[in-house]
Amino acid sequence: MDKILVLGASGQVGIDLTIRLIEIFGNHRVIAADLKEPEEEVGCKFVQLDATDKDSLLSLVKREKISEVYHLVAMLSATAEKFPIKGWQLNMDTLFQVLEMARQGLVKKIFWPSSIAVFGPTTPKEHTPQHTIVEPATIYGISKYAGELLCQWYYINHKVDVRSVRYPGIVSWKAEPGGGTTDYAVEIFYQAVKDGKYESFLNPDTELPMMYIDDAINATITLMQAPAHSINIRTSYNLSAISFTPAQLARAIKKHLPSFTIEYKPDYRQQIADSWPKSIDDAEARKDWGWSHQFDLDKMVSEMLFQITKKLKKTV
Template sequence: MSKTIVILGACGQIGTELTLALRSRYGSDSVIASDIREGTPQLMESGPFVTLDATDFNALKELFTKTQVTEVYLMAAMLSATAEKSPARAWDLNMNSLLHVLELGRQGLYSKLFWPSSIAVFGPNTPKQNTPQATVTEPSTVYGISKKAGEGWAAYYHRKYGVDVRSIRYPGLISWKTQPGGGTTDYAVDIFHHALKNGSYECFLRENTALPMMYMSDAIQATLQLMEAPAEDLSVRTSYNLSALSFTPAELAQSIRVHLPDFKISYAPDSRQEIADSWPESIDDSQAQKDWGWKPQYDLKKLTREMLHNLRENS
């Protein structure tokens, strides 16, 4: 059976690379990108695009009906640091877009949905080391609250109405292709740009702040792998823990110095430090390994080499 895929929020950090990966895998004409704004030239030129507000229920229903969509990827969201500045707008975007799409799934307008959660669902009372799949989730940020609520709605619509919702709790994501979108882990992207441009970087987190991270290629691979897994193999319908590596700003800086020995880093923690302090330092993703064979490909050494090489080549 041929697929027709719609990606909502296709122009964001994850959405851009996910769209290109899906078009490469299933054919450009089979993957319809949509967002409230236009994206990179590569995304816009690689296949069909529809301008769409993901909080507009009628517009979503019209698009799903017109395209006879089979799979939906809902990537539209306001991220952690940005959401703290506009809580009501963040809640509206993060929650209403999900509820609209879930309701359209209940009506049978598609067969499978991917919706991303985040390590932001955890909070200061969550075990920080090897955070379990099932554990305390008491988020302290607007973003985290919306993701925790979303996980509950996803599980509810699956249990009550049979909507095939699949989800991953993404860690911090690192990519050279697109700019970060206002998250607390953005430093791990910005640092590479500054290292190459001027040889120094002022970090908004403390040097010893360990956070779970992942290279974007691993995140895209995990997403595709989960979506292609047989439904009967999936035991988690809230959101799967996902892990690749954890490091501190100081450890990342040292990894960069292997390639740029004169690189310097300084620290000026801001409001994002409080958010980072509420998150885990490392994640137990054994359930994803067991259910659908998850295994990351990038460690810190390989990630650093890839980021510096690609930013040099594409600057």
């Protein structure tokens, strides 16, 4: 039976996505692969693999009869600003390889996430439309926009069924975030529960589009299960749930932990955040494949505090 490969399965999105795919398809149909060993049992076969090693990736795909790839390997925005060449090579080379495997008929369907980082300082910041000015200001954003166009090129010229969404900042509790500019919105919960205080690397009024992990996973699976004829955008769909600032997030946390305090010490990530939109118009995703989000700010905060408190108690 054909199998599903999650590439980058030990990362922030990969951990939750692998669990969900196992729930839907069973553990015999899902293969998790990553450079990094998972911290906990993944519940399906795990293969340690460097996705830039073309031969290893190809032999895994052939050996396991992989028909679908969720390609999550990437160097994220903040890290890629420090290692631009490595970031570009990782983000582009691995995508090329997976797309090539599909062009050769080995893989039938690909999911590859883009990001709100494709937008830049010249993009309209409020309700950023699907089609607008796209002049990313970071290496990560440039690689994601090039990736979007590459996906579209493979779809038009080689009928490769590759699907994509522009994830906003993702908030989750199972895995540590992987070096992005929105990581503050995860770190803040750990610090709130452990120490009752947090020092934010973004200014209090930095509004960014964000999403709780369950919504991100639902969007991913819904897009992949949608009939091909309903997918009208083959670059990447705008995707939106909530927007908030560090100050608003801190206030929502304070409703549960009244003694929580926050200080602000912006660093190099402020400049990246300032180049991104505040909110996103995702009407096309809602119209084409029925996307809708479930988590607002308060629901997300309750769930994060509950899960992280439970997790930290277990590790003591």
